[in-house]
Amino acid sequence: MQLTDAHRQYWxxxxxxxxxxxxxxxxxxxxxxxxxxxxxxxxxxxxxxWWMGAQGALVIY
Numbered sequence: 719m720q721l722t723d724a725h726r727q728y729w730x731x732x733x734x735x736x737x738x739x740x741x742x743x744x745x746x747x748x749x750x751x752x753x754x755x756x757x758x759x760x761x762x763x764x765x766x767x768w769w770m771g772a773q774g775a776l777v778i779y
Contacts, residue, residue, distance in 0.1 A: 746778045750774075755767070
């Protein structure tokens with residue numbers, strides 16, 4: 719089956735969006751967790767590292 723230019727463009731955009739979303743997922747899941755001790759400031763009355771792990775990550779996902 720031959721792909722038309724419209725199909726190629728669709729899949730290129732689809733893969734770009736997927737790559738961007740996976741990068742956001744990676745940063746939220748691993749980078750924020752890795753720097754949790756460095757994120758030791760208060761945010762809405764809670765330590766930011768706890769807030770990001772318990773609430774912020776769910777909102778971003």
